[in-house]
Amino acid sequence: MNDTTSEVAEFADTDMQKSDTRGRVAQGVLFVILTAAVLVAPFFLYPVFVMQLLCFALFALAFNLLIGFTGLLSFGHAAFFGGAAYFAGHMIKVWGFPPLLGILLAAMAAGVLGLVIGSLAIRRQGIYFAMITLALAQIVYFFALQLPFTGGENGLQGIPRGRLLGVIDLNDPLAMYYFVAAIFMAGFLIIYRIIHSPFGQVLQAVRENEPRALSLGYNVDRFKLIAFVMSATLAGLAGATKALVFQFASLTDAHWQMSGEVILMTLLGGMGTIFGPIVGAVTIVTLQHELSSIGSWVQVVIGAIFVVAVLLFRRGIIGELARVLRLPSL
Amino acid sequence: MLKLILAQAMLGLNNGVFYAMLSLGLAVIFGLLNVVNFAHGALYMTGAFLALILYSYLGVWIGIEDLHINFWAALIIVPILIGALGILIERTMLRWLYRFDPIYSLLLTFGITLVLQGLFVNFFSASGTPYPGQPESLRGVVDLGFMIFPKYRLFAIGFSIVICLAVWFIIERTRIGAMLRAGTENPDLVKAFGINVPLMVTLTFGFGTGLAGLAGVLAAPIYSVGPLMGADLIIIIFAVVVIGGMGSIMGAVVSGFALGLVEGITKVFYAPAANTVIFFLMVVVLLVRPAGLFGRQS
Amino acid sequence: MSATAQPTPLLKITDLNAWYGESHVLHGIDLELGEGQLITLLGRNGSGRTTTLRAIMGMVDRRTGSISIRGEEFISKPAHRIAPLGGIGYCPEERGIFASLNVEENLLLPPTVGKDGMSLDEIYEMFPNLKEVRKRMGTLLSGGEQQMLAIARILRTGARLLLLDEITEGLAPVIVKALGDAISRLKKSGYTIVLVEQNFRFAAPRADRHYVIEHGKVVDRIEAAEVDAKMDRLNHYLSV
Numbered sequence: 001m002n003d004t005t006s007e008v009a010e011f012a013d014t015d016m017q018k019s020d021t022r023g024r025v026a027q028g029v030l031f032v033i034l035t036a037a038v039l040v041a042p043f044f045l046y047p048v049f050v051m052q053l054l055c056f057a058l059f060a061l062a063f064n065l066l067i068g069f070t071g072l073l074s075f076g077h078a079a080f081f082g083g084a085a086y087f088a089g090h091m092i093k094v095w096g097f098p099p100l101l102g103i104l105l106a107a108m109a110a111g112v113l114g115l116v117i118g119s120l121a122i123r124r125q126g127i128y129f130a131m132i133t134l135a136l137a138q139i140v141y142f143f144a145l146q147l148p149f150t151g152g153e154n155g156l157q158g159i160p161r162g163r164l165l166g167v168i169d170l171n172d173p174l175a176m177y178y179f180v181a182a183i184f185m186a187g188f189l190i191i192y193r194i195i196h197s198p199f200g201q202v203l204q205a206v207r208e209n210e211p212r213a214l215s216l217g218y219n220v221d222r223f224k225l226i227a228f229v230m231s232a233t234l235a236g237l238a239g240a241t242k243a244l245v246f247q248f249a250s251l252t253d254a255h256w257q258m259s260g261e262v263i264l265m266t267l268l269g270g271m272g273t274i275f276g277p278i279v280g281a282v283t284i285v286t287l288q289h290e291l292s293s294i295g296s297w298v299q300v301v302i303g304a305i306f307v308v309a310v311l312l313f314r315r316g317i318i319g320e321l322a323r324v325l326r327l328p329s330l
Numbered sequence: 331m332l333k334l335i336l337a338q339a340m341l342g343l344n345n346g347v348f349y350a351m352l353s354l355g356l357a358v359i360f361g362l363l364n365v366v367n368f369a370h371g372a373l374y375m376t377g378a379f380l381a382l383i384l385y386s387y388l389g390v391w392i393g394i395e396d397l398h399i400n401f402w403a404a405l406i407i408v409p410i411l412i413g414a415l416g417i418l419i420e421r422t423m424l425r426w427l428y429r430f431d432p433i434y435s436l437l438l439t440f441g442i443t444l445v446l447q448g449l450f451v452n453f454f455s456a457s458g459t460p461y462p463g464q465p466e467s468l469r470g471v472v473d474l475g476f477m478i479f480p481k482y483r484l485f486a487i488g489f490s491i492v493i494c495l496a497v498w499f500i501i502e503r504t505r506i507g508a509m510l511r512a513g514t515e516n517p518d519l520v521k522a523f524g525i526n527v528p529l530m531v532t533l534t535f536g537f538g539t540g541l542a543g544l545a546g547v548l549a550a551p552i553y554s555v556g557p558l559m560g561a562d563l564i565i566i567i568f569a570v571v572v573i574g575g576m577g578s579i580m581g582a583v584v585s586g587f588a589l590g591l592v593e594g595i596t597k598v599f600y601a602p603a604a605n606t607v608i609f610f611l612m613v614v615v616l617l618v619r620p621a622g623l624f625g626r627q628s
Numbered sequence: 629m630s631a632t633a634q635p636t637p638l639l640k641i642t643d644l645n646a647w648y649g650e651s652h653v654l655h656g657i658d659l660e661l662g663e664g665q666l667i668t669l670l671g672r673n674g675s676g677r678t679t680t681l682r683a684i685m686g687m688v689d690r691r692t693g694s695i696s697i698r699g700e701e702f703i704s705k706p707a708h709r710i711a712p713l714g715g716i717g718y719c720p721e722e723r724g725i726f727a728s729l730n731v732e733e734n735l736l737l738p739p740t741v742g743k744d745g746m747s748l749d750e751i752y753e754m755f756p757n758l759k760e761v762r763k764r765m766g767t768l769l770s771g772g773e774q775q776m777l778a779i780a781r782i783l784r785t786g787a788r789l790l791l792l793d794e795i796t797e798g799l800a801p802v803i804v805k806a807l808g809d810a811i812s813r814l815k816k817s818g819y820t821i822v823l824v825e826q827n828f829r830f831a832a833p834r835a836d837r838h839y840v841i842e843h844g845k846v847v848d849r850i851e852a853a854e855v856d857a858k859m860d861r862l863n864h865y866l867s868v
Contacts, residue, residue, distance in 0.1 A: 073433045120613055123620045127366050127432045128572065132616065135569040135609050138562075142605045256565060260440055267437065296456075299448030306441025310434050311423060508733040512726045519724045522685040523738035523785075524711035 023328040030275050030330060034188075038181050047177045048245065049289065054184040055242035056285050060265040060277030061191050062234030067263070068272030069195055070227045071207030075130040075259050076117060076137025077235050082254025083140050084110040084236030085243035089156040090149060092244070099162045099170060103183070103240040110236020111229050113140070118228030122221050134256060144254045155250040159243055176245065183241050187234055192274065194230060203227050235262075264302065268309050270316030273330050279317050335598050337477040342594015343587060344483050344552070347490040348374075348545050348563065350586025353570045354494060355541035357582040358501070360571075361514040362534045364432050365424065368439040371564030372446040373412055373539050377546020378461070378555045379450055380408045385463035401465045404547050412543025417536040424535065425528075443564075450557035458556030468551075486548050493544065494583045501579055510534065514577075569612040575625020585623065636699055638663045638789060638820050644693035646683040646844075653679045655844040656693070661837070666811075666821040668831040670866060671841040677824040678721050680841065681791045685718050686710050697789070714789060715742045717782025721793040721824075725774045727767040731758060734766050735781050742786030751780045754810070772803040779810065790814070793824045804830060828866060840865045 041050045059081050066072050088106035091097040097105070121132045144150050151157060161170035170176045194200050205213045206220055214220050243249045252258060261284065269280025284302070291298045309316070315323060322330040352370055359367050381404040389397030399407070419442065427434045468482040501507035513520045513527055521527045546560075553559055574585030589608050596607045603610075615623060637660040646654040654676050661667045669677040683691045686707030695702040697714040710716065717738075726734055735751065735758075752759035755776040761769060769777065775795055782790060792811075796804045804827070811834055815821060825831040831838070832855060840848040840862075848865065850858050 073436075075436075120616050123616050124572075127364075127436060128576070130433060130436060131366060131568040131572055132612070134565055135572065135612055138565045138569075139606050139609045146602050146605070257444075260444070263437060263440075296448050296451040299451065300445050301448075303441045303444025303446075303448060306444060307423065307438060310438045310441060311426060314430070314434065505733075505736065508729050508737055511728040512737055515726050515728060516724060518687045518707075519720055520737075521707040522687055522711060522718050522720075524708055524741055525737075525739060526708045528708075 020328060023330075026325070026327050026330060027274065034275070034278065035185070038185065042174060042177045047173045051177060051180045051245045052242070053282050053285050054180055055238050055245065056262075056265065057278040057281040058184050058187045058238035058241070059235050059262050060269065060281040061188060062231050062238060063262045064266045064271060064273075064277040065191055065194065065234065066227060066231040067266060068276075069200060069207065070203045070224060071210075072122075072224060072228065073127075073130045073263070074121070074133040074228070074231070075256070075263070076121075076133035076135075076140075077232075077262050078254050078256060078258035079117065079137035079140035080110040080114055080232040080235040081239035081242075081258060081262070082144060082249070082251075083113055084239040085249035085253050086144055086150055086156055087236075088240035088243045089159040089249040092162065093156065093159045094149070098166065099164060099179075099244055103237065103244060106240035106243075107233050107237040110239070111233035113236075114229045114232020115225070118225050118232065122224050122228070134259065137254075137256060137259060141251075141254045141256070144251055150249075153251065155248055156243075157248050159247045159249065161244055161247060170244070180241055180245060183237065187237055188278075191234065195274070199223075199226075260306075261302070264306050264309065266316075267314070268305065268316055270319035270322075270330075273316065273318040273322065275330055276316050276318035283317070333476045335595060338594040338598045339591055340474070340477060340479055340483075340594070342591045342597070343487055344590070345593060346587040346590020347486050348549055348586075349567060349570050349590050350494055350583045351490050351541055351545040351548075352563070352567045353574065353582040353586045354497060354579065355538035355545075356567060356571055357574075357576060357579055358497070358510075358541075359535055359538035360576055361579075362510060362517075363424075363428075363435075363531055365435040365439070365535075366432065366568075367535075367538065368436055368564060369419070369442040369446065370439075370539070370542050370567065371560030372443040373416065373542040373560070374546040374549070374563065375450065375557060375560035376415070376446055377408050377412050377543030378550040378553075378559060379454065379546075379557075380404070380411055380543070381463070381547040381550040382459060382461050382555045384408070385461065386459075398463060401463045401547070401551070404463070404550075405544070408547045409540040409544040412546070413536040413540030416539025417532055419539075420532050420535040425531075443561075447557050447561065454555075454557060456557055458554030458559070460554050461550035464551040482551055486552065490545075490548065493541075497541070498579055498583065566608055569608050571622075572612050573608075573615045573622060575622025578622070578624035581622065581624025637661055637696075638665075638698060639822070640694075640696045641680075641684070642694040642696075644680070644683055644695065645691065646679055646688040647690040648679075649689055653688070653844055654683060654691075656846075657683075657841070657844070658846055659839050659849075661820060661822065663820055664815070664818050665836045666815050666823060666834055667837045667839060668823045668825050668835045669839050669841055670825065670828065670831070670862070672866070673826075675841045676844040677841050678793055679844070681718065681720075681793050681822065681824060684710070684791060685716070711785075711787070712739065712741045715787050717741070717785055717787030717790045719778045719782055719790070719792045719795060721797075723774045723778040725766040725769070725777055727765065730765050731762045731769070731777060734777055735762075735784060738781055738785045740785050742788055745786030746780075746783045748784070751784055754783075755780050772799055772806075775799060775803070775807065779807075783814075788818070789820045789822075791822045791824075794826060795823075796825065796827050796830050808834070828862070838862075 063077050066074055084106040087109045088102045091105055092099060092102040117133060117136045120136060121129050124132055145152060161176060163169055164179055168175050170179060202218055202223055206223055210220060239253060265280035265284050266277045268283060269278065270276025288298055291301060318330050352374060356367060356370050359365055384399035384404050384407065388399060389395055423438060424435055427438060464482055468485050470481050471478045472481050472484055501510060509520065509525055509530065513530055517527050570585050570589055571582055573589065574581035592611065593604055593607055597604045640660040642658055644654055644657040657680050669680060671677050679688065682688055684695055691703060693703060702710060702714060705713065711718065729737065757773055758776055758780060761773060779795065795807055808830055815834060823831055836852050838850045839846050850862065
């Protein structure tokens with residue numbers, strides 16, 4: 001794929017390409033802050049809550065790979081997030097797989113699901129793509145509701161955390177925390193790597209100008225599909241990890257409202273930014289946590305944030321920050 | 331067996347009423363505005379609630395205990411109110427997004443859906459409230475030979491067919507419809523001819539959402555009125571319009587009724603698949619004819 | 629008679645600039661024509677002739693400068709008010725026939741903008757072919773029929789100022805001739821016409837004046853009387 005880089009660079013987002021030194025420094029600073037925060041967070045906050053943040057942040061990062069860097073709006077990502085939770089839960093609880101293997105296999109299963117849904121959805125573009133992913137994800141939701149081994153309305157409960165590599169007892173909160181933190185950081189770095197690879201440059205070229213990418217001879221559909229599968233796999237990684245954290249795979253994680261929430265997290269943080277999805281996920285999850293006392297008003301608040309973000313704030317928090325600081329990309 | 335199939339087909343047709351009316355409104359809006367209105371299901375739900383409120387609550391709220399605004403009045407008042415709500419949404423929010431990618435208007439209407447659902451969950455039971463205002467004249471049952479069928483449901487099927495035909499007639503056979511069709515094809519040119527397209531857009535959105543409100547009133551006596559009644563329905567509607575072909579009015583109506591039938595008949599043969607059969611059909615259509623059954627191949 | 633001595637021109641455009649999104653397409657168009665005159669906009673493809681007409685009709689994203697019609701300023705009027713207030717009929721490039729409307733619906737679509745529009749009967753008398761196909765869908769017509777329809781459609785509205793974009797493009801010579809006769813007749817009966825035309829031989833005998841547009845600006849203005857003398861220059865402008 002290396003020989004294509006120069007051609008792509010020609011028309012890929014030039015801001016992205018020539019990200020000046022200031023931009024790199026800023027990214028470096030944010031990365032150090034992120035790493036430090038992830039390392040020390042469990043000493044200041046309730047570890048399960050931080051783990052929840054990390055799982056949703058990874059979910060949003062995976063989603064952003066698709067909307068932010070490929071320009072495809074999937075309205076069905078809950079299928080991968082929630083689906084992988086069920087896969088992992090079943091493998092670990094019923095088949096007795098060790099936790100890491102269960103999570104990785106569940107992520108791969110989500111990737112296969114992504115291959116199926118993705119290859120159908122990329123047959124249509126734009127708004128249709130969104131509607132089709134939504135409808136296909138609904139099939140996954142009904143499977144989660146109706147299949148004999150999913151626990152129906154109650155979800156799949158009592159998933160044992162087990163021992164990592166047979167040694168580390170994950171029932172210890174801190175051990176579990178750093179396991180999740182490691183998965184999150186690995187996911188973040190993988191996504192960062194993808195975005196900055198020649199493959200990622202082609203994806204952005206597709207987003208910027210699909211006909212042009214086509215005319216340069218790229219098999220646009222294949223690039224889209226690969227991006228979709230990667231995004232689904234990583235979303236599955238996040239969902240499987242969440243299932244292990246809460247020892248529970250729930251129907252909520254597979255519902256379309258979850259697909260909507262991950263869109264909101266990404267939009268609010270900044271689509272197409274590197275750190276935005278993390279900021280968006282932290283904001284939304286914290287908000288839901290803090291507002292849980294007002295019951296279903298939370299949904300009204302979330303909906304209202306959605307409306308405001310779409311109308312007035314399409315660049316998102318990090319996108320606006322980058323604009324104010326005149327930085328190319330954060 | 332045949333009796334059972336016919337019976338389920340009738341029940342399926344009954345669901346098809348709502349698939350058809352909702353996808354019709356969605357298609358009309360999409361045609362002119364290029365907006366996929368995610369809030370369509372929530373507005374349908376709001377319509378059902380308004381019918382319930384007019385009958386059961388309004389009198390209590392304003393201190394006239396005996397006031398029950400009946401079904402027939404609701405059938406007229408509610409679509410107007412929901413249409414007005416749609417116009418408000420279009421004028422204050424949607425209109426600012428036409429310049430951007432249509433996914434933003436999908437996301438906006440998704441946010442509106444959450445707000446509407448959240449509000450009704452707060453004020454009413456999430457599990458649903460029965461609508462007591464079913465008109466006297468439509469109570470009771472009719473013997474269809476192969477089954478006993480509630481009179482009201484028969485009325486709902488007939489009424490919605492009339493509405494769908496009327497909408498089809500307006501769009502395909504009148505001057506207003508010609509303006510709408512022309513605006514769908516080339517809004518800039520229609521504007522240049524001196525037709526107030528922005529106004530037409532607003533009214534079309536109001537009309538489409540009004541249809542959703544009408545469907546809501548019609549649904550109130552059949553299903554129990556609950557905040558989530560539109561939530562899963564809207565996704566089925568999306569599948570219906572993907573199958574029918576988004577641009578086509580007739581496609582939306584025919585697919586709506588037909589898919590209701592298919593869903594009903596599936597219940598006879600393998601009940602658990604009834605929830606998903608429409609989505610699987612969508613997959614088949616995508617594989618065979620990506621533009622939809624009635625859509626123009628692009 | 630000197631065309632420049634018109635007291636108040638029917639249409640007078642000064643320093644018209646126009647944008648599509650971020651791209652600046654017109655860079656200061658100046659032109660004018662009096663009641664009953666016919667002018668042409670000449671130039672190569674992409675020079676800005678079509679955009680000039682679209683800018684007059686408000687079909688660009690942004691426009692500045694001045695467009696005065698019968699002394700009234702139109703630059704800030706919303707697009708859907710321009711045709712009715714200016715009494716304008718616009719025939720877009722590629723004709724703009726609506727595929728989902730039949731011939732008669734296409735004909736009746738534009739609202740009337742002036743008093744003396746032709747009736748359907750008069751239209752069918754002028755273009756007898758259209759009557760035969762009046763229930764046929766717009767795009768099932770031949771190119772010539774579509775062009776007739778596009779012109780008939782604006783004549784019915786009572787517009788007195790016609791903006792016609794490339795009406796002869798892609799049509800057989802016999803139809804081009806028929807169109808030429810129609811334009812001559814219209815001019816004789818007092819219509820004011822702006823013609824964007826590639827086919828100079830079609831335009832020349834009927835025009836009072838020619839404007840040459842390059843890169844979104846008027847680079848030359850040639851009166852009908854000067855055409856012969858300036859033929860070399862014109863050829864230079866129009867050669868590809």
